[in-house]
Amino acid sequence: MSGDDDRQSELAREHKDRQAQRAAEQAAKARRNTFIGAGVAVAVVAGGIFAVTAMAGGGPAKTPVAAETSASATPSAPVPATATPTPTKTGPVTCTYKRDTSDVPMKYVGMPPKKPNLKLKKMTIATNHGDIVIDVDPAVSPCSVNSMAFLAKKKFFDNTKCHRLAKPETSGLYLLQCGDPKAKADGKNPTDGQGTAGYVFPDEALGIVPYARGVVFLTQPVDAAGQNSSQFAISMSDENTQIDPAYSVLGMVSEGLELIDKVAEDGVIVNEADITGDGGSSAPKNPIIIKKVTLS
Numbered sequence: 203m204s205g206d207d208d209r210q211s212e213l214a215r216e217h218k219d220r221q222a223q224r225a226a227e228q229a230a231k232a233r234r235n236t237f238i239g240a241g242v243a244v245a246v247v248a249g250g251i252f253a254v255t256a257m258a259g260g261g262p263a264k265t266p267v268a269a270e271t272s273a274s275a276t277p278s279a280p281v282p283a284t285a286t287p288t289p290t291k292t293g294p295v296t297c298t299y300k301r302d303t304s305d306v307p308m309k310y311v312g313m314p315p316k317k318p319n320l321k322l323k324k325m326t327i328a329t330n331h332g333d334i335v336i337d338v339d340p341a342v343s344p345c346s347v348n349s350m351a352f353l354a355k356k357k358f359f360d361n362t363k364c365h366r367l368a369k370p371e372t373s374g375l376y377l378l379q380c381g382d383p384k385a386k387a388d389g390k391n392p393t394d395g396q397g398t399a400g401y402v403f404p405d406e407a408l409g410i411v412p413y414a415r416g417v418v419f420l421t422q423p424v425d426a427a428g429q430n431s432s433q434f435a436i437s438m439s440d441e442n443t444q445i446d447p448a449y450s451v452l453g454m455v456s457e458g459l460e461l462i463d464k465v466a467e468d469g470v471i472v473n474e475a476d477i478t479g480d481g482g483s484s485a486p487k488n489p490i491i492i493k494k495v496t497l498s
Contacts (some may be wrong), residue, residue, distance in 0.1 A: 389471025
């Protein structure tokens with residue numbers, strides 16, 4: 203083979219490698235909405251501390267799961283003495299946030315302070331359907347709570363739409379996802395579910411509580427770690443057995459789950475790309491608009 207042929211072959215390989223890399227990057231962005239994984243268990247919050255009430259095992263769910271419609275999680279076993287997790291951080295806490303350099307829609311309002319407020323207890327999401335109140339515990343997930351408090355003060359969430367309502371019949375899951383500042387929540391926009399606050403931070407409180415009904419956790423691309431930002435999901439079923447314990451726990455809903463259940467009865471705008479992980483999201487037909495978020 204001549205030198206020219208060798209050079210052409212090398213250029214062809216480089217072009218192919220670049221195409222593969224771009225395809226992988228696009229797929230990673232599209233999978234921000236996607237969740238996979240093993241079993242979950244029933245969970246409750248008592249006095250602001252997350253406590254596991256029953257442990258579940260097994261592999262990924264093979265069939266769509268049914269939605270849980272009870273108003274709160276029902277323990278199936280007494281709380282073990284060792285179930286209450288020890289906070290992952292002791293002594294002075296310093297949070298690390300860094301700019302998000304990925305090519306995704308974002309709304310940058312600055313960086314949260316490094317020192318979190320460890321006295322915060324509640325996060326209230328005022329929506330067009332009423333308030334959703336979340337019990338948070340900075341002793342368990344200080345940097346996640348700190349990030350939410352910062353964004354709330356910056357009015358980051360004001361007038362944003364919850365872009366994804368996953369239901370068992372369409373996704374095998376039952377959850378509401380919010381926090382994408384650029385989401386249109388029309389069931390059509392291919393970048394819904396990719397938006398961030400322009401910064402990311404490490405995972406925390408992984409595996410301390412399964413994602414049962416009412417548990418609130420941060421979301422990130424399925425194959426990523428340490429890419430938490432502004433998006434969060436509210437689990438609406440004890441049967442979310444497909445969600446892997448790889449997402450930072452933010453808190454537990456104490457009021458307002460019935461509001462989401464009522465919206466879910468109105469159905470979703472099905473986005474096939476959401477189901478296949480190719481981008482976009484299945485949005486609620488009856489929009490859920492966040493008017494304001496406050497932490498206290």
